[in-house]
Structures are given as C-alpha cells and as structure tokens.
Amino acid sequence: MNDPEVVRFTEARHGVHTYESLLAYVDKLGVSDSEFLMGLFETEGGRHVGNIKIGPVNAIHRTASLGLVIGERTCWNRGYASEAIRLAARHAFGPLRLHKLTAGIIDGNEASLKAFLKNGFVVEGVRRQQNLCESTWRDETLVGLLASEFHDG
Numbered sequence: 114m115n116d117p118e119v120v121r122f123t124e125a126r127h128g129v130h131t132y133e134s135l136l137a138y139v140d141k142l143g144v145s146d147s148e149f150l151m152g153l154f155e156t157e158g159g160r161h162v163g164n165i166k167i168g169p170v171n172a173i174h175r176t177a178s179l180g181l182v183i184g185e186r187t188c189w190n191r192g193y194a195s196e197a198i199r200l201a202a203r204h205a206f207g208p209l210r211l212h213k214l215t216a217g218i219i220d221g222n223e224a225s226l227k228a229f230l231k232n233g234f235v236v237e238g239v240r241r242q243q244n245l246c247e248s249t250w251r252d253e254t255l256v257g258l259l260a261s262e263f264h265d266g
C-alpha cells in the first residue's frame with residue numbers, strides 16, 4: 114500500500130500506511146455491515162495478492178461501489194482483477210441482494226477500466242477534472258452494472 118505505482122490511481126495514495134494502520138482498517142471493516150472487504154488469494158499456493166471491497170452499501174437503494182487493489186505488481190495483467198470483479202458481483206447480486214454496483218476510474222487507469230467493462234459495466238458518465246492526480250486534474254469515468262445485466266461466467 115506504500116508502493117506509489119500501486120496506489121497512484123487510488124485514494125490510498127494520500128497517506129502513509131503501516132502494518133498497524135492496515136490492521137485497524139481490516140478490523141474496522143471486519144465488523145461493518147455496510148462495507149465488505151475481501152482478500153484475493155491465488156488458487157495455487159494461497160498467496161494473498163490483493164483486496165476487493167463492496168461498499169459502502171446504500172441499503173435503501175441497494176447500491177454499492179466496488180474498489181480493488183492487486184498489490185502484488187508481478188500479478189498484474191493475469192486476469193486477476195477481471196475475475197475478482199466477477200466474483201464480487203456474484204456476491205453482491207447474490208447473497209447481498211444488491212441492485213447495482215458502481216465504480217469510478219481515474220483517467221489513465223486503462224487496466225481498471227477494461228476490467229470493469231469486460232464484466233458488463235457500462236460507462237454512465239465522466240466527472241470532469243474530478244481528481245488531482247500526479248499534479249494534473251484528471252477526469253473520472255463512472256461505470257455501473259445492474260443486477261439484471263450481470264452475466265456470471
């Protein structure tokens with residue numbers, strides 16, 4: 114979480130993270146009933162390579178945002194994010210009974226945008242210059258997926 118390359122398009126880039134601060138974050142979400150943090154582990158060997166979070170959930174509208182980090186850079190471009198989004202959507206639209214998932218992707222994060230679009234997310238709009246990122250104002254692409262649009266597998 115302190116690797117600038119990993120956090121460059123996430124809000125985590127604004128802070129310094131320690132083992133204790135991350136543990137506190139995991140503990141906090143572990144008891145939350147509106148934010149669901151899940152670890153991503155390789156099938157072979159069980160290595161923890163990242164996390165995905167559903168939430169905050171809006172219980173009235175049954176919507177939630179989705180965010181993820183593959184922290185092991187050597188694991189990028191292997192399809193992990195695409196698979197993680199699919200599995201998180203399965204959980205969101207199954208047991209959590211959500212109606213819609215959303216995400217916001219900062220301009221330049223091509224891999225993230227592709228991973229969401231591959232899973233059926235649709236571009237709903239662009240928030241112009243919504244983020245100050247690497248000293249430039251960058252647009253944020255808003256994507257969304259309805260439960261009825263989700264094709265598992």
Ligand SMILES: CC(C)(COP(=O)(O)OP(=O)(O)OC[C@H]1O[C@@H](n2cnc3c(N)ncnc32)[C@H](O)[C@@H]1OP(=O)(O)O)[C@@H](O)C(=O)NCCC(=O)NCCS
Nearest residue numbers: 119181182183189190191192193194195223224225227228
């Ligand atoms: C963005 C991130 C989640 C992508 O994870 P990933 O496991 O590498 O993604 P995938 O392997 O599933 O690839 C998704 C698509 O992006 C493409 N891709 C991968 N790296 C790319 C890059 N650097 N530039 C352009 N496209 C790229 C892949 O080829 C794939 O497209 P395809 O299926 O058409 O071939 C990962 O790089 C990451 O955790 N980054 C840091 C945190 C972050 O930015 N999170 C998202 C915040 S919205």
